[in-house]
Amino acid sequence: xxxxxxxxxxxxxxxxxxxxxxxxRSDSVAERFRxxxxxxxxxxxxxxxxxPSFSGPYRWVRVRRFPYLLVCxxxxxxxxxxxxxxxTSRRPAYWHRRL
Numbered sequence: 775x776x777x778x779x780x781x782x783x784x785x786x787x788x789x790x791x792x793x794x795x796x797x798x799r800s801d802s803v804a805e806r807f808r809x810x811x812x813x814x815x816x817x818x819x820x821x822x823x824x825x826p827s828f829s830g831p832y833r834w835v836r837v838r839r840f841p842y843l844l845v846c847x848x849x850x851x852x853x854x855x856x857x858x859x860x861x862t863s864r865r866p867a868y869w870h871r872r873l
Contacts, residue, residue: 776819777848781856785845788859792842810837814844815856822846822854832857 781789789811797804814837818825825833831847837859845858 777822777852777854779815779819779846779854779856780849782858785856785858792859792861807837807840810840811842811844811859813838818844818846818854818856822848 793804793807793811796807814835817835818833822833825835825846827833828845832845833847834843834845836843841862843858843860843862844856845860846854846856849855
């Protein structure tokens with residue numbers, strides 16, 4: 775049984791900001807970014823407990839072909855929260871305080 779994936783409000787903002795950055799340069803790249811994030815979310819939904827872990831309850835999945843990770847944690851048996859859409863070269867673990 776797969777869980778429902780929800781975005782923390784700050785992770786949703788990070789996603790929109792990143793997508794907008796790509797869209798300002800190329801609509802097609804922004805669309806590829808959206809598709810890559812959707813696929814990463816599908817992986818979280820399907821196999822969250824099998825993803826590589828950070829410290830504590832956090833797990834991550836790479837957004838293919840883009841320098842981003844989706845960082846998630848299980849909130850309950852039914853809900854997994856994406857806590858960050860984190861660029862791989864910026865501010866490591868800044869998202870640790872998000873619930």
